Amino acid sequence: MLKVRDLNAWYGKSHILQGVDFEVGEGEIVSLLGRNGVGRSTTCKAIIGEVEPAGVVEFQGRNLAGMKPYEIAQAGIGYVPENRDIFPGLTTRQNLLLGLKPGQKDGDGAGRWSMQDMFDMFSNLRERADVDAAVLSGGEKQMLTMCRTLMGDPQIIMIDEPTEGLAPKIVQQVGELLERIAERGVSILLVEQKLTIAMKVSSRVYVMGHGRIVFQGAPAELEDNPDIRREWLEV
Amino acid sequence: MSLFIVNILDGLVTGLLLFMLCSGLTLIFSMMGVLNFAHASFYMLGAYFGYQISTYVGFWPGLILAPIIVGVIGAAIERYGLRRVHQYGHVPELIFTFGLALLIEEVVQFFWGKSQMAFEAPAALKFAAFSIAGNAFPAYKVFMIFIAIGVFLVLLYILTKTRIGMIIQAALSYPETVQNLGHNVPLIFMGVFGVGTAMAAIAGVIAGPVLGTFPGMAVLLGSIVFVTIVIGGLGSLWGALLASLLIGWLQTFAAAYNLRMADLLTAIGLTEPADLAQSLLSDLWTLTLPQVGPILPYLLMIIVLALRPQGLFGKRET
Ligand SMILES: Nc1ncnc2c1ncn2[C@@H]1O[C@H](COP(=O)(O)OP(=O)(O)OP(=O)(O)O)[C@@H](O)[C@H]1O
Ligand SMILES: [Mg+2]
Numbered sequence: 001m002l003k004v005r006d007l008n009a010w011y012g013k014s015h016i017l018q019g020v021d022f023e024v025g026e027g028e029i030v031s032l033l034g035r036n037g038v039g040r041s042t043t044c045k046a047i048i049g050e051v052e053p054a055g056v057v058e059f060q061g062r063n064l065a066g067m068k069p070y071e072i073a074q075a076g077i078g079y080v081p082e083n084r085d086i087f088p089g090l091t092t093r094q095n096l097l098l099g100l101k102p103g104q105k106d107g108d109g110a111g112r113w114s115m116q117d118m119f120d121m122f123s124n125l126r127e128r129a130d131v132d133a134a135v136l137s138g139g140e141k142q143m144l145t146m147c148r149t150l151m152g153d154p155q156i157i158m159i160d161e162p163t164e165g166l167a168p169k170i171v172q173q174v175g176e177l178l179e180r181i182a183e184r185g186v187s188i189l190l191v192e193q194k195l196t197i198a199m200k201v202s203s204r205v206y207v208m209g210h211g212r213i214v215f216q217g218a219p220a221e222l223e224d225n226p227d228i229r230r231e232w233l234e235v
Numbered sequence: 236m237s238l239f240i241v242n243i244l245d246g247l248v249t250g251l252l253l254f255m256l257c258s259g260l261t262l263i264f265s266m267m268g269v270l271n272f273a274h275a276s277f278y279m280l281g282a283y284f285g286y287q288i289s290t291y292v293g294f295w296p297g298l299i300l301a302p303i304i305v306g307v308i309g310a311a312i313e314r315y316g317l318r319r320v321h322q323y324g325h326v327p328e329l330i331f332t333f334g335l336a337l338l339i340e341e342v343v344q345f346f347w348g349k350s351q352m353a354f355e356a357p358a359a360l361k362f363a364a365f366s367i368a369g370n371a372f373p374a375y376k377v378f379m380i381f382i383a384i385g386v387f388l389v390l391l392y393i394l395t396k397t398r399i400g401m402i403i404q405a406a407l408s409y410p411e412t413v414q415n416l417g418h419n420v421p422l423i424f425m426g427v428f429g430v431g432t433a434m435a436a437i438a439g440v441i442a443g444p445v446l447g448t449f450p451g452m453a454v455l456l457g458s459i460v461f462v463t464i465v466i467g468g469l470g471s472l473w474g475a476l477l478a479s480l481l482i483g484w485l486q487t488f489a490a491a492y493n494l495r496m497a498d499l500l501t502a503i504g505l506t507e508p509a510d511l512a513q514s515l516l517s518d519l520w521t522l523t524l525p526q527v528g529p530i531l532p533y534l535l536m537i538i539v540l541a542l543r544p545q546g547l548f549g550k551r552e553t
Pocket of ligand 1: 011016035037038039041042043082
């Protein structure tokens, strides 16, 4: 459903993405792994159009490269950035409502998700539904940003480092949410640095190094390949 | 006491008028990150368009049409001017708005000349609404108060109770994140700019008949508008409201009470020099409150900035 071919991107003069190729199939969970600064976040930003891409970003047979971020989001690509931006001054509920696309209504049964689903999955969000979302904890903010993007009913969701800096119990909750997302037929591109949940939930993994893909295969193949792990992943 | 109430009402008129400019300007500031020097020029355009339309079809259609025309012009300037300049950074943006202010003033002088227009309040409102101990309060000023409060309530409702208002609030803090959720942020920003300039134009139409419609009106009010939103705290709507009212009352009361510096100085125990005309301090001794009135807002700004650099309600570090 999402095919990225020869994706290039620049920050000023520095050539960050140097021909990235990968694909994510219908309902599949795929992980993009790599060390700090290899260009994983830039890959997401180039796909959503926040960074100008060169190359092909084919989504459901259509090349999205060059379109505006809101058009790409409306086409069905969801993106949860790593910075966990919560809109200050708005409540948890209002933050969730902002995930709805123009013309979309909550709870009308047209999309896969409703606000009720989010509250059922994360009772913390329900309890804090009507307080300023800026007071939420790091883990709650991570859940909220993921749920907010899901409210827009994307066909694929790119999630950038959802487990970073979270306690093991919360990391486990993130893993459970990923599985629920996939159950409803939404594809996932999971960007991670640690292997913990990525190896558990993914059907395929890509390893990135210096702006290109250096390995692809099933989690088990990466497991059996200590050279790749040593060269591109372990610190 | 009755004079006091009249001054309260007069100050309210000035303050609310200021707020109609400050609220738009502060929203636009939160959005662009720079002050729009041309904001008061849209107020002036509102007054001139309102006047021109009133000469053909009367005041009321002008009150509706002039803000719409100015809003569309504002939106177009954002779309085809500011948005392009934006990518080159804040300084070019500032220069752009500065140039725009000069351009609008020139254009106004080109079409309407340098003298004041005979823009008058509609006949239907030319009566005294009430009078307090012999001081008549014109119906037109009551009307101004209602228009300004009406505009404020509509703005408040849109910003806090509607979906579009939530999107605007969110986009002021994280435009990229809002855009990634599928909202057309550039279109929203263009709309905010258009509505902000239209609000300035409404202020222009209703102020034109009382404060005068002349090419200097933008500069005259513009500097006070900047002072006001700096005092209130850049980007804060409530700060803009409070500061507008504060400045409105400050100016009105300063003009109304003829306090003399000589009285103040003698009150603290100094004696007035006999040969005042010869004295080095003669200017100080003959100073009156109405004379210093115009600089009071600036004085207030300096005091507020010294005590609270981010302004009364400001959150941003300055
Ligand atoms: N806004 C920017 N301007 C200039 N260079 C940037 C910018 N953002 C990222 N870079 C550079 O681009 C490279 C890739 O950054 P990216 O954020 O994609 O890395 P990453 O793989 O997501 O790693 P991590 O998130 O762990 O830092 C890095 O070398 C980074 O310094
Ligand atoms: Mg990153």
